[in-house]
Amino acid sequence: MDRGYPRVTVSKKCERFIKGGHIWVYHVEIKEIDGSYENGDIVDVLTEKGRYLGSGYINDSSKIRVRIISKNANDRFDTAFYRRRVEYAVDYRLTVMGEDFSSCRLIFGEADGFPGLTVDKFENVLVAQVLSLGTDRVKETIFRLLVDVLKERGYPVDAIYERNDVKVRELEGLREYKGFYPLDGLRTDLSGEVGITENGIRYAVDYINGQKTGFxxxxxxxxxxxxxxxxxxxxxxxxxxxxxxxxxxxxxxxxxxxxxxxxxxxxxxxxxxxxxxxxxxxxxxxxxxxxxxxxxxxxxxxxxxxxxxxxxxxxxxxxxxxxxxxxxxxxxxxxxxxxxxxxxxxxxxxxxxxxxxxxxxxxxxxxxxxxxxxxxxxxxxxxxxxxxxxxxxxxxxxxxxxxxx
Structure with a gap:
């Protein structure tokens, strides 16, 4: 079945790996690539017999050549797809974190179907780190959806700050930087410090200069x-x-x-x-x-x-x-x-x-x-x-x- 995406054929070892639950395709496991693409594009991953295994972002700059984002051949990677993913992630945290939702990890990379993406919520501030090219290319869509979904559930967002100041981004062909993400309606002039409460204890979180996302x-x-x-x-x-x-x-x-x-x-x-x-x-x-x-x-x-x-x-x-x-x-x-x-x-x-x-x-x-x-x-x-x-x-x-x- 030709779905219109470039097709990446992988080894039997990689096939077993993916069927066992993993979602990375290393460059050494690729047998053939059919079709033209740009780094960060969506490709289909197939077995040597041509059977569908999943779809993901391809990047020739990385040893992890393909990061799978879906194993459902019916998925189309439009705004509705990413909205479903964001809703799943937010609603999961609302369920498992309960009263601790005010400060928690909203998106945990591959575990939430967002390869290389971390988003931590510190009260009304989101701190994000993007470590894969494919995700970086659609991050504005994801950020907008996060703001919308959180607002719908009664949790307004004041600002999104990116902590992309890590060397591992170079492995994806991405530059290092940090700063507020300039999304319509969000602030870019905050001090970089936010107060949170965890286990009844108050903390000042420095999300600009602290380690990783600050806490x-x-x-x-x-x-x-x-x-x-x-x-x-x-x-x-x-x-x-x-x-x-x-x-x-x-x-x-x-x-x-x-x-x-x-x-x-x-x-x-x-x-x-x-x-x-x-x-x-x-x-x-x-x-x-x-x-x-x-x-x-x-x-x-x-x-x-x-x-x-x-x-x-x-x-x-x-x-x-x-x-x-x-x-x-x-x-x-x-x-x-x-x-x-x-x-x-x-x-x-x-x-x-x-x-x-x-x-x-x-x-x-x-x-x-x-x-x-x-x-x-x-x-x-x-x-x-x-x-x-x-x-x-x-x-x-x-x-x-x-x-x-």
């Missing part, structure tokens, strides 16, 4: 789980960023020490503590590895609850082994610093560190520290970052709480 929404309920454990404890929050874990713990803890190597992050964390009138928390600008090493040398027993929320130590399979050593080092030191009966919250936000490998690392660290781990909770990212089965990249966050015994 990590995926740990929302993991922070709440930490607060359940922290009552009356002396807590060390490592890699605190803007202080979210520390502030959740501080609502019930005896005292919290929050550590980060970034002075900018520490300054924002201190501001967030002040916003909430918290006085049982202090902030330290330091390299976490060095701080834990020094505390171990001094045989300190200052804390009975340690939280480890490091940045992704690996962003590729080639560096996963080196990253595992980094994860083990901080977890081993934390285990040695905690007393028997103390508590450890630890996580990895890299999908290149699968859960099985992360758990092996924790088991090895516990053995080296001569302790046992009593598992309290095993968690993942919040539901506004849905895991699409068959697309392993969407299953990235591992979060554990243990008692040291």
């Amino acid at each position: 990590f929404l995926d740990q929302k309920y993991n922070r709440r789980a930490v607060a359940k454990i922290a009552k009356g404890k002396r807590v060390l929050d490592c890699f605190t960023h803007t202080g979210a874990f520390a502030l959740n713990a501080a609502t019930v803890a005896e005292h919290v020490t929050a550590v980060d190597i970034s002075q900018t992050a520490i300054d924002m964390a201190r501001r967030n503590a002040a916003l909430n009138g918290m006085t049982n928390i202090d902030f330290v600008t330091a390299n976490v590895f060095e701080l834990l090493t020094q505390a171990e040398k001094e045989h300190r027993r200052d804390w009975d609850f340690i939280i480890l929320d490091p940045p992704a130590f690996t962003k590729s399979r080639s560096t996963a082994r080196a990253a595992q050593r980094g994860y083990k080092e901080i977890n081993l030191k934390a285990m040695k610093l905690l007393p028997r009966g103390g508590y450890l919250a630890t996580c990895s936000c890299s999908h290149f560190m699968p859960d099985e490998q992360f758990c092996r690392m924790l088991y090895s660290a516990a053995a080296d520290a001569n302790v046992s781990l009593r598992q309290i909770e095993c968690r993942q990212q919040s539901a506004d970052h849905p895991i699409l089965w068959g697309v392993e990249e969407t299953d990235y966050l591992k979060f554990y709480i243990f008692q040291i015994v």
Whole structure:
């Protein structure tokens, strides 16, 4: 059946991959391309026998040659198609986030059928990041629809800010930049800071200069789980960023020490503590590895609850082994610093560190520290970052709480 789109024939391996749920076609899996196209155009993906597998954006500049956006041969990629996708994404968040909808991830890339697109909602401000050429070409349509659909559901949008200041865009042939998106009726003159409330705690979010979109929404309920454990404890929050874990713990803890190597992050964390009138928390600008090493040398027993929320130590399979050593080092030191009966919250936000490998690392660290781990909770990212089965990249966050015994 000729649908009028260029046709990309893929290998049997890629066919199995797509039928198993994945939506990327790598350049090495392409057998033949029939028809002319421009980068970012829609193409049909076919088996070697000519059977339809899906349709997606093609880009010769990327190793991911085709990013599939539909596996329905009846789809036509018009405004109505994108409106359905936007409505699905928004209505899903309204369902699973409930009262937490005010600040959440509205679009989570491939998991919502929008390859390379992230949109976070911070009250009335949307912060977007576009990492694929095909999506970049239709982003104005998507942005307009987001504004319309949210307004229809009673959530007006004041501004859209793009955080396209990431090098990975170069792999798609896209330039880096950031700035307000000039959509009719939206503001482009805001300060770049917005106040949000999460788990009853107030934060100032700097969506212009903060990491990624300005605030990590995926740990929302993991922070709440930490607060359940922290009552009356002396807590060390490592890699605190803007202080979210520390502030959740501080609502019930005896005292919290929050550590980060970034002075900018520490300054924002201190501001967030002040916003909430918290006085049982202090902030330290330091390299976490060095701080834990020094505390171990001094045989300190200052804390009975340690939280480890490091940045992704690996962003590729080639560096996963080196990253595992980094994860083990901080977890081993934390285990040695905690007393028997103390508590450890630890996580990895890299999908290149699968859960099985992360758990092996924790088991090895516990053995080296001569302790046992009593598992309290095993968690993942919040539901506004849905895991699409068959697309392993969407299953990235591992979060554990243990008692040291």
